[in-house]
Structure formats: C-alpha cells, structure tokens
Amino acid sequence: MGNAGKYQSWYSLGIIWAGAMISIPSLLVGNALITSMSLPKTLIVSTVGYLIVVIIMILQGMQSSDLGKPTVHIAGQVFGKKGSRTILSIILAIACLGWFGIQANVCGVALANLLAEHDMNVPIPLASLLSGLVMVISAVYGMKVLRVLSYIAVPFLIVICLIGLVQALSGENLQLILDYKPKTNMSFMDGLAITIGSFALGAVIAGDYSQFSKKRSDVFKAAIFGIIPAGILMISVGAVLTIAYQTSDITAVFLNIVTPFIGGIALILATWKTNLVNAISGGIALINVFNISKEKEKMAIGIAGAVGTLLAVVGILNYFTPIMAILSTMIPPVAGVMIASYWVINKRDKTSWKEVDGVNRLGVFSWLVGAVIASIPVVLSLFPSLPQLPNQPLIGIVISFVIYYFGYRISVQKTVVLEENR
Template identity: 55%
Template sequence: MKAVKEHQSWFSLGIIWAGAVISIPSLLVGNALIAGMGLSKVLLVTLAGYSVIVLLMILQGIQSTDLGRPTVQVAGQVFGKTGSRTILSIILAIACLGWFGIQANVCGAALADLLAKTGVNMPVPLASLICGFVMVISAVYGVKVLRVISYIAVPLLVGISIFGLIEALTGDSLQIIQHYKPEGAMSFTDGLAITLGSFALGAVIAGTIGTVLAVVGILNYFTPIMSILSAMIPPVAGVMIASYWVLGRGDKRCWHEVEGVNVLGVVSWLLGAVIASTPVVLSLFPSLPQVPNQPLIGIVISFVVYYAGYRLSAQKSVILEGK
C-alpha cells in the first residue's frame, strides 16, 4: 500500500487561500468600505487590516508547523483540551454560519440577476437556497474539490479584478473616482473592524443552517456580522501568542496540552471578546449610549490578561514552594 500523503504542497494550499481571499464576498468588503469612505482611506484601512490578518496568520501558522498540530489542538495549552474544543468549536460555528450565509446570499443574488437577463425570473431566496446546497456538496469532498475549483476560479477572478482596475483607472472613470463623495460616513476603526471580520472560515457543518440564513437575507446584516467576527476571533490569537511567542519564547519544547479547561485562557479570551463586542452590540440600539469601535482592543486585552495572569500564578507557585 502507498503511504498516505501527510502534507499538501505550498502551491496547492496557496491557490486555495488565494481563492478565499479574492472571493466575491471579499470584494463585497471593499464595496461596504467605499460606501462610507473615500478611496485613499479605503486603501489605508485595507492595508492596515490585512497586515494585521497576515501577521496573525504567520504567527499561528508557524506555531502549528512547529508542533505539527491543527489549531484546535495547539490551543489545548491556553484553553485546556476540553476548553479548546468547546470554545473554538463555538467560535468557528458562528463564523461559519454567518460567512456561509453571506456567500450563498451573494451567489444567489448574482444567479438571480444573471437569469433575469435571459428572461428567467427566479426569486433571490430560491437562488440562494440552490447556491447554498451546491456549496455544501462541494464542501463534503473537502480540499481536493476546493483545489480544483480554485485552479479554475482564481485565474478568472484575478483577470476580472485586473480588468476592473484598468477600467477604473482609465478615461472618465478615474476622474469620477477622484471626485467621489461617499454617501455615508464610516470611521477608520469601523472600517478596520469590517476588514478584520472578513477573515472567517466556511465549513460543511455550517452549510445547512448557513443556507437558511442566506434565504432569509443575511446579506442585509453584512456590516454588523463582520464587526462581531472581528471582536470574537482575534482575542483567541492574543491568548495563544502570549503563551507561545512571549512566555514560551517560540520554543516548542515549552508547549504542552492541558487536560480539562484552562480557566486563565478562557477568562482572558472572554474578557477580550466581550469588551471588543460591546461597541458593536450598542450600535444595534441607537437609543443607548455609544462607544467607539476599537477592533484591536480585544486581542490586546486578551494578550495582557493572559500574560499578567500567568506571571502572577507562576509567582504565587514559587512563593508556596518556598514555604
């Protein structure tokens, strides 16, 4: 029997990630930003947001590579074996439900518009339902199908993006862009929250429920969903970075999985997530006092709380052992 291939090539994984980054819903992020910002501000927000995303991906990717384990297992040190599987499962479920629904809704709206041009009228909810089931079927077959789809879709999306960029920067279009005035007003931090929140995952577990969300029109709530995701997910990285890169100095020999639940890690993440989510939740109720959205505050709080808590507990252990 042939040995099972344990690792994918960097190119095959790279093409899949390229398909995720330049997907149509990702372009929708740009549409949401440009509705409330000028072009120069949008470019600055996008650069800042995706720089943070790439940095987190690099740190988490190196850690998983060092340990040869997936993220859920790697988080077993900071959240505990049981805690990591529970917390990350909940976070990923919420992220997958929202993002899957948005993608299915975007695809359904595009399909309905395309059919309308050929004289076929299909309601957007029905089109979204069909697209959702197609996406679920492709997800069932995993990375192999995603790789094939990405090999086809990525070159097309790159070509369309380049064509659109050329059209936007030539002729009268360039003057229109230069004199563009956004209809709304979006702050830098709100734009950053949308950009960070766009970094979410899709999975077959979320497929059925996500498709239902697409049918009921989840796309109408795109901005708050992205903001909530940007509040919940980064604090996880804050705790893990504090543990592995700062306290453990990036040494894989210092890593070990904790049985049960690591209360310090859970509390650190929860504090960061709740505080970061507060401005988003308050924005849904205009009559309540509003707090400025600070999308990076969650990762900073979770990092600081875990680091300080670990140091204090370690110091207390030394004192007790000395008695």
C-alpha cells in the same frame, strides 16, 4: 516531528494564502468600505488592517511551524485540550455558517439578477435557497467537486476582475473614480474592524497551513507576500468597480463586466467554491462542538450548509458590516492568549510547550473577557437608540493578552509560595 518529507516551501504556502484572498469576501470588503470612505482612505484602512492580520498570522503560524502541529493542538496548552477544541470549533462554526450564508446570498442575488435579464422573475430569497442547496449537496460530495471548482473559479474570477479594472480605468469612468466622494462617512476604526473581521479567522488558524513549514522565515515570507498584495488588490478592485459602475451592490457590479452572463457566472462559481470550504469546515467544527462521531461527517456538513442556507434566505448579506465587526472582536482574542503564552511567558521555547487535559480556566476566561469587552460597541451599534461607543477592534486581543499574562504570573507566584510554606 514526523513531518520530514512533508515540508512545504514558503512559496507554496504563500500561494495557498493568496488564493484565499482572491475571493468574493475580499471584494465585499472593498465594496463595504468605499460606500462610506474615499478611495485613498479605503486603501490606507485595508493596508493597515491586513498588516495587523499578517502580524497575528506570523505569530500564530510560527508556533505551528516550531511544533509541527495544527492550531487546535497548540491552543491545547492555553485553553486545555477540551477547551481548545470547544472554543475554536464554536468560533469556526459561527464564522463558517455566517460566511456560507453571506456567499449563498450573493450567489442568490446574482442568480436572480441573471434570470431577470431573461425576463424570469425569481425572488432573491428563493434564488438564495436554490444556490445554498446546490452548494450543500456538492459539499457533501466533498473534495472532488472542490478541486474541479478551484481550478476553474479562481482563474476565471481573476480574469473577470482584471477586465472590469481595465473597463473601469478607461474613458469617462476614470474621471468618476478621481472625483469620487462617499455619501456617508465611516470612521477609521470601523473600517479597520471590517478589514480585520474578514480574515481574522484565517489569521488565528494560520498554523493549520504553516505546520509543515521548515523554518519561521518561511511563514513570515508567505504571509507578507501571500496576503498583503492579493488582499489589497482585491479590496481595491471591489472599491474601484463599485465607484465605476455606480452601485453598492456587488452582484450588479459583476453583471456590468463583459456581459451579464459571464460576470454572473464568475460570481456564482467563486461563491460556490468558497462555500464548499465553509460547509466542510463548518461540518467538522459541529462534529467537534457536539462530539458527533466521525461517521456522521456528511450529515454534519449537510446541517452546517442548511443553517447557512437559512441565513441566506433571510438576507444575511444586509448585515455584512456588523457581522465582520463581531468576527473582528471574537476571534483575535484567541491569538492574544496564545501569543502571551508562547511568545512572552515561555519565551518561544518549544520544549516548554505541552497540552493540558480538560479545560484551562485561565485561558478560557482571558479569551472570553477580551471578546465580550471588544464586542460591546458592536452590539450597541445594532440599537441606535442606546448610547454608542467607538469601535476598537484590537482592544480584545490586548485585554486577553494582559489578563492571561498577569493571571499566569500570579498563579505561578501562588504555587511558589505554597511550595515554600510546605
């Protein structure tokens, strides 16, 4: 295994995963759900969504703890070495660049609003551009900046959220929350797509963090106690604050907590911290997709951040809901194929696992069909004049699972028949 001495406790893994949930994206999910759902429905949807995410996470994470390898290596069996690197890297690049744009946009709106408080009018696209550029430059300098920011940003965000909650749950605001009725209505499945989409990538690549876990039960405990309480708490905070401050703009919510300056700084630091990870991961993904040499890593991180910054300037935040829906259709089918192979076909026997050279066409085909079919309702929803289909965020993972399972069985039977006829 080669991981002796590197083992991590379930508690330390749980803390890493909980830390990933304590972020602006989780608050944005609560904010997006509550504008079209009642508070009880928002809490039910987010609980069900995170339970689904956690199930995928546990199955993915356990494969890595069994084999002591990260996700991209384990996926080398079902997609082939080249296929796995390409597919996972493309998904990672799209998700990281999209998230970078969303967060730089949040940061830009916060910065513009903050400056407006002091009679300085800066257009939001320009503020988003400045925010993105600062984030890109600091990402190129990598881990040192990230460490410092993590120690400051996460505790600061937690404190501000708690203060906001206390403000929201006292006095007249409490009645507002109890009486709240949304103006528009979102279906349960659409809400589920937003929740799953917000952490689908984290679930599929869970093995990158759990590969050093000693036993499967560690992965199980870390996912249950790390993701669900932190995730639901952050969605609830996002939802409750949105009602209490009577605005669907998450930055306006934060500027109402304590003072505009303190709330704004909390938002800026939190988006900055997460975007360093997005730029670094996005850069590494681009290196893998385009086969760039490792020496050009800083350049790749710079390009990833620059693309994300452009998305922020054009206002990607306005498309948060469809972007989450698309991520919820593209990413889970990867797990569908991997789960079919490891858990069902190979009956969780790690000795039967091996990486395949090149591209495993069956795996790539299974993923692609699942992802395309699942994304049809989302694409149609962008064109209201076309006939609409209900969003089914889990259909992709099921289709990919089924195609891979039966495709594999048929190919094995063919091989047996060929052997017998020789």
